[in-house]
Amino acid sequence: MLGRVPTYRIRTYGCQLNESDSEKMAGLFERMGLSEDPGDSPDVLLMNTCAIRENAEDRLFGNLGVWKALKAEHPNMLIIVCGCMTKIPEDLNRIKKSFSHVDVVFGPQDIHRLPELLYERVSREVKIMQVSDRDYLPDDDDLPAVRCRKFRALVPIMYGCNNFCTYCVVPYTRGRERSREFDRIIDQLRELSEKGFEEVMLLGQNVNSYGKDAPDKPDFPDLIETVSKMNLFSRIRFMTSHPKDLSDRLIDIIAQNPSIERHLHLPFQSGSNDVLKRMNRGYTRERYLEIALRYRALVPDGTLSTDIIVGFPGETEKDFQDTLDLMEQVQFDAAFTFIYSARPGTAAASFSDSVPEEVVSDRFSRLLALQNAHSLASNQSVIGNSEEVLIEGLSHTNESVFTGRTSSNRLINFTIPDGTVLGADPLPLGGGTGAAIEGKRAIIRLLKAKTFSIEGQLEYFIDGR
Ligand code: SF4
Numbered sequence: 161m162l163g164r165v166p167t168y169r170i171r172t173y174g175c176q177l178n179e180s181d182s183e184k185m186a187g188l189f190e191r192m193g194l195s196e197d198p199g200d201s202p203d204v205l206l207m208n209t210c211a212i213r214e215n216a217e218d219r220l221f222g223n224l225g226v227w228k229a230l231k232a233e234h235p236n237m238l239i240i241v242c243g244c245m246t247k248i249p250e251d252l253n254r255i256k257k258s259f260s261h262v263d264v265v266f267g268p269q270d271i272h273r274l275p276e277l278l279y280e281r282v283s284r285e286v287k288i289m290q291v292s293d294r295d296y297l298p299d300d301d302d303l304p305a306v307r308c309r310k311f312r313a314l315v316p317i318m319y320g321c322n323n324f325c326t327y328c329v330v331p332y333t334r335g336r337e338r339s340r341e342f343d344r345i346i347d348q349l350r351e352l353s354e355k356g357f358e359e360v361m362l363l364g365q366n367v368n369s370y371g372k373d374a375p376d377k378p379d380f381p382d383l384i385e386t387v388s389k390m391n392l393f394s395r396i397r398f399m400t401s402h403p404k405d406l407s408d409r410l411i412d413i414i415a416q417n418p419s420i421e422r423h424l425h426l427p428f429q430s431g432s433n434d435v436l437k438r439m440n441r442g443y444t445r446e447r448y449l450e451i452a453l454r455y456r457a458l459v460p461d462g463t464l465s466t467d468i469i470v471g472f473p474g475e476t477e478k479d480f481q482d483t484l485d486l487m488e489q490v491q492f493d494a495a496f497t498f499i500y501s502a503r504p505g506t507a508a509a510s511f512s513d514s515v516p517e518e519v520v521s522d523r524f525s526r527l528l529a530l531q532n533a534h535s536l537a538s539n540q541s542v543i544g545n546s547e548e549v550l551i552e553g554l555s556h557t558n559e560s561v562f563t564g565r566t567s568s569n570r571l572i573n574f575t576i577p578d579g580t581v582l583g584a585d586p587l588p589l590g591g592g593t594g595a596a597i598e599g600k601r602a603i604i605r606l607l608k609a610k611t612f613s614i615e616g617q618l619e620y621f622i623d624g625r
Pocket residue numbers: 321322323324325328329330331365366402
């Protein structure tokens with residue numbers, strides 16, 4: 161018997177879908193009577209892993225080494241590893257062989273079994289390795305969730321992916337596409353709105369293929385239009401879009417419904433048709449440009465961000481120039497840029513024509529310089545405007561600066577003039593202000609552009625939706 165409430169801590173890596181899974185596992189821990197401990201020695205330490213890139217793998221194994229020492233100091237601590245990496249046979253074997261201090265391992269399809277697996281570990285004092293090899297995810301929509309942000313609710317609308325891009329492990333780790341029931345999503349969104357969430361993020365590996373597994377049912381444009389018309393949230397976000405499946409109709413709906421974010425994240429990965437073909441992306445650079453330019457024309461206040469991979473096997477200088485050219489044409493407002501790393505079990509891992517490291521590194525620097533220039537120019541273009549910002553809290557680096565995002569997903573760091581009131585009351589002083597204004601909306605005057613953020617000053621808070 162512990163004689164106190166046992167505690168848990170979750171470390172999450174990777175995408176927002178992983179974050180959403182972690183929120184569900186936090187909900188299960190709390191239902192089991194545990195409470196969250198942000199410190200270094202909780203009773204249960206869980207790592208929710210990501211397998212998309214090699215560096216996430218390196219981080220897991222590095223952390224497992226650190227946790228070994230931690231467990232030596234606290235022998236009763238339970239260490240759990242779950243998430244996509246557990247579905248990679250090489251990684252699973254390495255955990256089994258080299259990290260005997262890990263108590264429980266389970267896969268992304270087994271989240272709903274967390275209480276049972278934990279009970280088994282504690283009651284039978286055996287190590288648990290339960291990575292389900294089913295090809296689908298359980299319908300875990302109803303699991304309780306502890307939301308990590310009080311202003312934004314993460315809501316998966318579908319699971320898995322059917323696309324088999326040749327560099328990606330997701331179809332192997334998360335299984336085939338499965339859309340959630342339209343009515344259940346709407347009911348859940350109503351509840352979240354009643355609880356006061358200002359923003360919702362609709363999630364899927366490829367939200368644009370929502371409903372394709374039930375062709376007579378609503379598709380993604382239907383879903384997002386319905387949610388917008390219900391006026392449940394001041395802001396509706398969605399992630400991630402695939403250019404192959406993004407329809408013109410979706411762009412029309414975004415243009416006509418201002419509560420849908422003025423931001424589109426649309427990974428293009430490479431500007432070369434040859435590389436896109438070897439990546440099995442299912443679109444051409446011409447089609448990508450058509451979508452991007454249509455979005456720019458119909459949503460003039462919208463921003464476009466993307467993902468780009470440099471150094472895919474066989475990428476020539478000409479292919480790379482095509483990537484730079486596409487960037488010049490679209491002028492992305494932001495981009496996540498990656499150096500290609502082979503993932504075990506994917507088709508591209510067997511491609512033999514890898515690009516020499518020094519060539520990749522040179523291309524990566526050139527790409528980064530171009531994108532940074534575009535990002536800065538984009539932020540400079542809105543200086544002098546007053547824009548609505550959803551406040552996320554206190555800045556991590558400066559206690560007198562607050563942070564939030566515009567509907568176009570620009571990161572705004574702002575100050576609040578002395579004597580500002582919130583509603584009828586003066587703002588609490590110091591750190592209390594961050595908590596008091598988290599999730600509020602405000603008009604911020606944009607004053608100074610940086611590459612990844614904008615500095616501003618609060619003009620006033622907005623009441624109501
Ligand atoms: S669309 Fe491609 S990159 Fe995205 S999750 Fe599916 S396979 Fe991976």
